[in-house]
Amino acid sequence: MAAKGWIEVSDTYCKGCELCISACPQNVMELNMAHLTPKGYHPAHTFKDGCTGCAICAVVCPDAAITVYREVTKSVSSMAAPV
C-alpha cells in the first residue's frame, strides 16, 4: 500500500502558480477557488485523498510554501531530505 502523506500550503508564501499541481504524481492538488490569500492568490491545496508525501510538490515550489508530512511506518532513515 502506498504511503499516506499530507501537505500544508502556506497562505503567506503561495502565489497560486500551479507548478505543484502539474507536478504532483497523484493528481491530488488544485487551486482552492473558495479561498484567497492575503496577497489575493488562490492557493494550492489537496482536494482528495491519495497524497503519498512524496514531496515532489515541494521540490518544484518556487516559494517554499509547502510543508510535507508522511505517516511514519518503520524506517526513519528513508525520510531523508527529498531533494
Added chain:
Amino acid sequence: MTTENLVYERPEAFTEMPTHYCPGCTHGVAHRLVAEVLDEMGIVDKTIGVAPVGCAVFAYNYFATDFVEAPHGRAPAMATGVKRVLPDRVVFTYQGDGDLASIGMGEIVHAAARGENITVIFINNANYGMTGGQMAPTTLPGMKTSSSQSGRDVETQGYPIKVSEMLSTLEGVGYCVRRSLHDPKNIRLAKKAIRAAFETQVRGLGFSMVELLSTCPTNWGITPVNSLKFVEEHMVPAYPLGDYKVSDAVKQIKI
C-alpha cells in the same frame, strides 16, 4: 504531527520574508536550492552573498546570511574583495544573464581566470527580466523580446553566448556546470551541483559556477507551467546540460 512525520519544510537559511518574484518564476527555486545546501552544509552563519542588479536585486532580504549588494555586473569583483579579506567565509554571487553575461562579462571572466575562490549561481532566463524583458546575450536565435520584436536576428544581433562553455576553458576554474530547473529530476541535479560548487569553495579548489536554465513567465508572456516546457523544448537544446569543467581535485570530493 511530530517532527518524525516531517518530510520537507521551508529551509532555515531563508528569512521569513516572502519573495517579490512573479508567481511561478524559477528564481525562487534557485533560491530554495541554495538555502537547502547552506542548511545541509551548516554554513549559514559564515556565508556572505553578493546580490546583483536584476530581478534578484532583493536577494539579501530572503537569505538569513550576510549579504552585500553589488553594482550591475560587478558581483564577482565585490565577491573577490570580500573573500580575500575574509578567506574563512563562504562567498557566493547570484547573478542573472544580463548582469553576468552583458554588462558584467569582464568581471566574471577575470574572476574565473584568477581562480577566485568564490561560488557563482548564474540564472540564465534568456532575457533582462527586471527591466521588461529586453534581449540579453543569452536570448535564443529568433526569440521575441521587447527589444527584438521580430525575433533575435543573429545576422545583426549575434549568437547566444554560452557562458559555461567559455569559462570552462580557464585554468582557474575548479567547477563549472550547467543545469536546468524545469522538472523535479533536473531540480535535484541542480541542487547536487550547487552543493558541489560550495564544496569546491570550502576546500579552496578555485572558482566554481553553476549555470541554471530558468524561467521568466512574465516577460515570456506564457504561464509558469508552459514556461517550464519552453525551457525543456527550446533552452535545453540551445544550452546543453552537463559538466563543462570538473577539475581533478574537485572530482575527488566525496559528499
